[in-house]
Amino acid sequence: MAETYEGLKRQGVEPEMVFTFRGPSLALISSDHTDVPLDQEQHYEAIAEQIKQLQAKPNVHMEACSVAARLLKVDPDTLLPGIDFVGNAFVSQIGYQSKGFAIIPIF
Structure with a gap:
């Protein structure tokens, strides 16, 4: 992802x-x-x-799905710093896509 970020800048x-x-x-x-x-x-x-290095770059934001956290029993307090909880990552992604963001799934 860092290479993609730098490639866009170039x-x-x-x-x-x-x-x-x-x-x-x-x-x-x-x-x-x-x-x-x-x-x-x-x-x-x-x-x-x-993740820490990516977060230090301008215009990089990270979110975690609270639905997945609940279902997988991931304690929100254990998330790495700087990662925000959102209610539902699918809803968040739909919102970003409606604003013109490209969705690039990584598996």
Whole structure:
């Protein structure tokens, strides 16, 4: 995603990005890794660092779906700093799309 951001800048486009996390992706933005094998903890730490670097860029916003958090029992207090809860990520994405944002799903 950082490469995409920088690529837009090189082409003279001022990036405005919103990352919406829903479903199982909430595990990537949670600091609770009690169920993660110790040998995989470093992957989550690397993801947290990448997120922190992206958040430091202008016009980058991140949101987490509270519906997914409830269903997957992800404690909102464990979210990485700077990630906002929204009621429903689908509704949020529809709103952004209606404002002209492109939706790029990442699986």
